[in-house]
Amino acid sequence: DIQMTQSPSSLSASVGDRVTMTCQANQDIKKYLNWYQQKPGKAPKLLIYDASKLETGVPSRFSGGGSGTDFTLTISSLEPEDIATYYCQQYDNVPPTFGGGTKVGIK
Amino acid sequence: EVQLLESGGGLLQPGGSLRLSCAASGFTFTKYAMTWVRQAPGKGLDWVSTISSSGATTHSADSVKGRFTVSRDNSKNTLYLQMNSLRAEDTAVYYCAKNWAGGYLGPYAFWGQGTLVTVSS
Numbered sequence: 744d745i746q747m748t749q750s751p752s753s754l755s756a757s758v759g760d761r762v763t764m765t766c767q768a769n770q771d772i773k774k775y776l777n778w779y780q781q782k783p784g785k786a787p788k789l790l791i792y793d794a795s796k797l798e799t800g801v802p803s804r805f806s807g808g809g810s811g812t813d814f815t816l817t818i819s820s821l822e823p824e825d826i827a828t829y830y831c832q833q834y835d836n837v838p839p840t841f842g843g844g845t846k847v848g849i850k
Numbered sequence: 851e852v853q854l855l856e857s858g859g860g861l862l863q864p865g866g867s868l869r870l871s872c873a874a875s876g877f878t879f880t881k882y883a884m885t886w887v888r889q890a891p892g893k894g895l896d897w898v899s900t901i902s903s904s905g906a907t908t909h910s911a912d913s914v915k916g917r918f919t920v921s922r923d924n925s926k927n928t929l930y931l932q933m934n935s936l937r938a939e940d941t942a943v944y945y946c947a948k949n950w951a952g953g954y955l956g957p958y959a960f961w962g963q964g965t966l967v968t969v970s971s
Contacts, residue, residue: 777957779895786945786961787887787895798959830895834956837909841895 745770745833749842755850762818764845766831771811775835778807778816781844782827790829791816823849852876854946854962861968866936872929872946872962879927880904883949885958886920886931888942898944899931902954909955914940936969943967 746769756762766776778791789798791807794814804819818825826849831842858870872884886898899910899920908920919932929946943966947958 775956779958781895786963787958788961789950789957789959792950792957832895832956832958834953837955838911839897839900839955841897844894 744838745772745836745840747831747833747840747842749829749831749845751845752843753846753848755848756821757850758821758823760821762821762825762847764816764829764847766809766814766816766842768812768814768833772833772835774810775833776807776809776814777832777834778805779830779832780825780827781830787830818847821847821849852948852960854948854960856944856946856962856965859944859965859967861970862936863971864937864969866969867932867934868936868967870931870933870944870946870965870967872931874927874929874946874948877948879922880924882951883954884920884922884929885947885949885956886929887945887947887958887961888940889945889964890939890942893942896942900949900954901929907954933967936967938969941967941969 748767774794776794779787781787795807828844828846853875855873885900901920917935943964945964946962948960950957950959
């Protein structure tokens, strides 16, 4: 199975800050990497697919990058509504696997 | 409007069985693969099973293989997860998800609100 490692596991930032989190795969997954946002008590929501493509309706302050084994999710200017846990997921191979998540809070 | 409504969760003893349902509406169900993902209390997301749009192809996690069966009834726009020989470690919120157009292993474009399964003696 492909292992996905996210870092940091949690972070706190101020409103307006640029926030970056990373996701690393233990083997090449090309571009087959998605990012999901999960707010407390809610279902996950797709933000980014194929490493860098923004899902329809997702604010442009979110962006994704990377390929191969190293990927990033960036929030260009943190908003209060961005408080959530963010998960990466690879879908290059069966089984599709998720990272452990990065929990984002406000300072 | 896309809607996915899970049902069938509950409290049951180890070794028991349960069938989850996911009623879909607002899109052409027969065109999309569907997936079950679970989340244990306070933990991360864990893929369970995926079924192709026709139902001809399925894949499941090793942790549930031989115990859980994913199926669908395209005439009823409904996805199912038959869960047998349940264990305490199966305790989780179970989400059904609509795969992205043309996608089988992902991404998961829309998720239901989930149904809680608790396995405890």
